[in-house]
Amino acid sequence: MIISKKSKTSHWNKLKKLLVLCLRDCRVFACESFKIVIYFDLTRGIEKLMKNFRYQYFYFIIVFAFLTGCSSSRKMAKPVSRPQYNSTALNHIIDGAVMELLERPNDALLHYHQAAELDSTSPGIYITMAENYYLLEKPDVSIRLAQKALRLDPGNLDALYILAAAYEANKEFVQAMAVYERIVEILPNDIESLFYLTSLQIISNRPKEALKTYKQMVKSGLDEPHYLVSVGNLFLRSEAYTEAEQVYLDIYERHPDVEAVYLALAATSKMQKDKDTAIAWYEKALAYNPAFDDAKAELQQIYENDKNWDAAISLYEKLVAMDSSNLSDRLQLGQYYYRQKDFSRAHEVYEEAVGDNPFSERAYLALAALYMTQADTTAAIGTLKQAIEKKSSFYRARRTLSEIYAAQKHWDEAIALYEPLKDNDTTFVGARIEIAYLLVDKGDTLQAIQNIEPLMETHGDDWRVPTTLGRFSFIRDDLPTAVDYFDKAIQLRDDLPHLWVLRGIAHIQMDSLDQALENFENAAVKFPKEPEIHYYVGTLLSRQKKYAKAISYYLTALELDPQNDQVALSLAGAYDELKQYDHAEKLYTQLLKANPDSPIILNNYAYHLSVQAKELEMALELSKRAVEAEPENAPYLDTLGWIYYQMGDYQQAKYYIEKALEKSPDTAEVIEHLGDVYEKLGDQALAEELWRKAYELDDRRVKLLEKLDPEK
Secondary structure (H helix, E strand, O other), X not given: OOOOHHHOOHHHHHHHHHHHHHHHHOOHHHOHHHHHHHHHHHXXXXXXXXXXXXXXXXXXXXXXXXXXXXXOOOOOOOOOOOOOOOHHHHHHHHHHHHHHHOOOXXXXXXXXXXXXXHOOOOHHHHHHHHHHHHHOOOHHHHHHHHHHHHHHOOOOHHXXXXXXXXXXXXXXXXXXXXXXXHHHHHOXXXXXXXXXXXXXXXXXOOHHHHHHHHHHHHHOOOOOHHHHHHHHHHHHHOOOHHHHHHHHHHHHHHOOOOHHHHHHHHHHHHHOOOHHHHHHHHHHHHHHOOOOHHHHHHHHHHHHHOOOHHHHHHHHHHHHHHOOOOHHHHHHHHHHHHHOOOHHHHHHHHHHHHHHOOOXXXXXXXXXXXXXXXXXXXXXXXXXXXXXXXXXXXXXHHHHHHHHHHHOOOHHHHHHOOHHHOOOOOXXXXXXXXXXXXXXXXXXXXXXXXXXXXXXXXXXXOXXXXXXXXXXHHHXXXXXXXXXXXXXXXXXXXXXXXXXXXXXXXXXXXXXXXXHHHHHHHHXXXXXXXXXXXXXXXXXXHHOOOHHHHHHHHHHHHHHOOOOHHHHHHHHHHHHHOOOHHHHHHHHHHHHHHOOOOHHHHHHHHHHHHHOOOOHHHHHHHHHHHHHHOOOOHHHHHHHHHHHHHOOOHHHHHHHHHHHHHHOOOOHHHHHHHHHHHHHOOOHHHHHHHHHHHHHHOOOOOXXXXXXXXXX
């Protein structure tokens, strides 16, 4: 049983609050009748009485007892026989309750322990202490105290509940099961205990017992399908497929309207590699209710993975027949016809969709896209114009048409699409920005800037305005101005990660690497789930040769975006720099397998092998393929030359490295490599001249100093 501070019964908390009020208003310790009531509530389990009466009546009795005991001075006609109790223990219990209300659990426990020393016969004291230790995440102590309470009162349910919860918290599942079994013996229809017992039996790999307990739980009245599905899911995760299926089928018979049951039955089949049965369950779900979107998506995914377009078409033809008003299904059917190259039927579906849904932008866009794939630009333009005439707020249709005009360099027509929107309050800024971007595409960046600059006065609080001006300033290579605008944009919307990226890139272009790093590090804290930002931090740290720190950022970026080859290459490069070649090798192997013809992967893998003078024949083959793909690429030429250097073919090395230097004359690494080649060719003077030049370009290459003065 999971217990939290909020889960403690409300009558206990009400009683404690009432106690505080009493302490404020009266000398409670002089009130014997009230002390007896409180004492027996806290120490003798009056909670059991509360379960049988409405709480408000009980509290009325408490208040009445308090008032009559404290405010009345008349003597009763007959003396009331009162049970014996330890008044000092009672005071500690009351003080402990007050400490709990003040959220001082350790002080509360101190009082409870003192009360227990004075009255060791009260199970209630031990139960209260057990609960507090449980909430303090000390289940071992909680277990011992609950056991003490049970020795005094073996059938005390509160003690059993806290004992079971403490065993669970301590991961002593067998013991927890035994306690829940005792509870169920006392209360055979206790659904909560049956639920926990079922779960523990599954976790403990006792599926047959768990299924029996599950049936008892259902018989006791639990018929909430989503809770029952969660039990089936536990069986499924434990690979108890037979029991999982029985649970799901039981739910299905009583709740065929619950989509989760069909999904669960299909998942059970898939986990047993029975795809056909899984498909049958998805189909059964959709036959019952075509609006079961998750079942539809799962079935669609299976067909697409198998490229089984005929089955996909058959599915969506049935769905459309059942509900022709579902536009999404109709458009998806058209898409599948297109994939089967059945263009006429795709066209028919989209035409009908437009006719039946004249105020749906998606239908027009689908039809226009079909025309574009068939190189029928005129028909696409006509369709998009029809959409805009039907509803001027079809902005995607307007933008798509604008892009077609721009591709045709029909700038006036493209711009004219946004002119009507310039005086509309909702599109005042957006229309002007769209026109400005068209001007930039046209090559008139200055005019674009002049069109947007006045908006800084009238609409400067719209983040899109400084962002647009920042982009345009960046295009014009006015980087300081770009940074200023990006600063303004971030002040307005610091929750947009791409603004931080734009500002960081501008700093990089300005060679303000410290500012760029600070920008991206702050952004990484603010946007921990943005892989691009982590990648840039890693890149900047690598440029500072802080490879170990860079690797942590690259790893985060790769975890967030596992398919990003650039991140994986950068990570492999950082491993190479730290001579952690095994880690790099694993990455290069994976990259090459996924992208066998990628020039950059071929080159980087080849260089990785060459710096280790390892598998040079393989490195040479990889490098040649990279150079063949991009013969003018300086780094690729340098890699090929360096492999020849490692193989001892210094003339070939000289040839390719000199070609690399022609393409990239100010690259320190290439110059250093050429110096190494000349040293091997016996021209020490020229080698040293090249090394000095390389050091002037990059004084972080400290190994050059050793080459220039080996005696140091």
